[in-house]
Amino acid sequence: MDFWQRYKAIDARDTRFDGQFFTAVSSTGIYCRPSCPARTPKAENVTFYETSAAAHEAGYRACKRCLPEAVPGTPAWNIRSDIAGRAMRLINDGVITREGVDGLARRLGYSARQLNRILSHELGAGPLSLARASRAQTARTLLVSTNMLLADVAFASGFNSVRQFNDTIGEVFAMTPTAVRATGAKSGPGRAAAPGTAPAALTLNLPYRDPFDPGIFDFLAVRAVPGIESAGTEPDGTRTYSRTLRLPRGTASFTVVYSPAVAGKPLRLTAAAVDLHDLPALLSRVRRLFDLDADPQAIDDALSLDPRLADRIAEVPGVRVPGAVDPQELLIRAMIGQQITVAAARTALTQLAVAGSPVEGASSGLDRLFPTSAELALNGRGLLRGPQRRIDSIVAAAEAMATGALDFGYGDDLESLKRKLLPLPGVGPWTVGYVAMRVLGAPDVFLAHDAAVRNGLKVLPAGIGLSADFREVSPWRSYATMHLWRAAAVKR
Structure with a gap:
């Protein structure tokens, strides 16, 4: 401007x-x-x-x-x-x-x-x-x-x-x-x-720009790993998402609640069992997880110019791209989830969660942390199921992260992420794109070869004369991907 x-x-x-x-x-x-x-x-x-x-x-x-x-x-x-x-x-x-x-x-x-x-x-x-x-x-x-x-x-x-x-x-x-x-x-x-006491839990409002589509809670819910994450929806439309996580100085748990009946401030965070020094990192990662710094009106204005997406934008404004609270965890989840259904990936991750460390003082029903790279490298082969080549790839990635040979995170860009991840066995363009969307918050990733994206395209009107990779809505193709995933889910 x-x-x-x-x-x-x-x-x-x-x-x-x-x-x-x-x-x-x-x-x-x-x-x-x-x-x-x-x-x-x-x-x-x-x-x-x-x-x-x-x-x-x-x-x-x-x-x-x-x-x-x-x-x-x-x-x-x-x-x-x-x-x-x-x-x-x-x-x-x-x-x-x-x-x-x-x-x-x-x-x-x-x-x-x-x-x-x-x-x-x-x-x-x-x-x-x-x-x-x-x-x-x-x-x-x-x-x-x-x-x-x-x-x-x-x-x-x-x-x-x-x-x-x-x-x-x-x-x-x-x-x-x-x-x-x-x-x-x-x-x-x-x-x-x-007054005068340190709180056992902190409850804070989370500011964001309207509109806000609570469908991001559904995205996280169907992928929630029992014991590590939980999610729910109440009859009045209230949505909740809770999980445990590691932070630089220790462990913590948090719950985000979306209450549409609360005018003006419907989104709240409650953090428990967190070291006070870790609060800035926790707040930053929760905001990234729910994409709360996005400008949804500008994004929707751009996406609605594509006739294939116009009706979807009008029906579901304010779609967010979910982020990640732990880059290494997200890579493992992406590698497990590629080329299988969301339900199958959740089953595999639930089996793998047994390797995670127990945690005390977290929210009800949350008793474990997602396994560290070292824990996955040590125990992954005994817990993972499926083709041996796939298991070898996941364990190799865990070993590389555990030893420091693979180091990536929020400070990377798409090119550096490609240089670091593509040489890994079992990692291809889809995996890199998915990690970029969720770890970096990269707004312009289109997962053209994703099965759910292809199914979502079948639901949309024909785009005569328009590009197959939605380059007309760049730099917001990650949000187009989210709309296609949602369209595919509704079709089922």
Whole structure:
């Protein structure tokens, strides 16, 4: 978007662009989200920034009226496969907090100095400033949603000290942490513990852009592995999804609930048995799992231009592409699921789950973790069923991940993922594409040779003169794939 397109968006108070850019006003010294209800500033006083961190760096503070930190994240980090996009995915996952700027730079294949120069040029702020903005956003969420001790909020948000936390909150919001907490006293989703205590569970609202299709819960439900995941639907339309998972410092479990009857804030996360230092990573991975930073209206507008998809978009707006909370787990699931039905893959994964470690303190009915690569390498042959060549391929991939010979994750792009995965026996273009969709959130993957995609195509109107790979709707072909999968499922 150019300057005047963005200016038109803020003049219209268009909520679709909240989190996608920030409006700084020189006459007031503040920055806002695009939908801020304040009077539209004069164009000559406006500067647009890609990130809130860039606005901080330029000396602006957050608007107390529109709370620009309380918005969904930008979808650009999935659309962009350049260094800036890859870096932001890793920063949001807490890599700088755990490994520092040097660790982030190593993962991306650059020196820290080069990375700082690239991000400052592309995003208006260096990696430390971007990480600080991410921490401030997490801190605000915890302050307004829970009664956690302020010191616990500080460390759960990724700050190294309470003083650093207080200083950052003051600089970003021009308020003390206590004052920020007071802004959510009337509208928070419910306090998880009494004042002055550390909560056993945290319940937080999950912001997103409308529309939101809850069909993603169905996608996860039919693939849920008993003991590790559970999902359900209530008569009133409430959907739930729960699972256990490993995080950098320990294990955790979470439940996401979609309640359509709750106006304004129907999506909630409850996290249990989680190390406070792991909260930023957990929040980032849950948001990726449910594709909550997407811009569904823009995606649907583009997809509906294809006559094959127009009716599907009108019937089911806001379809999301499910992500992954663990890249290594997703690769194993993809390798097991290729060329067999979803039901058969779930059966195989249920048998394999026996190798996972038991976990205590998780949600009801969840008692295990998905097996690590080392556990799969050790026990996989005795638990997997099917052709020996397929078993050998899965175990070989597990061994490569367990030894570090295969290392991939949120900081990869599609090309690097191909270089790492295609040499593995039993891994082909379908597997790479599926992993790219779910681990990287790659928006432009079309799984042309997928059986369910082909079945979905049979349901759609004929696309006379249109490409078989849906290139007309690029860069949103991953969402086209989801619509075809859904069409195939409805047909059955």
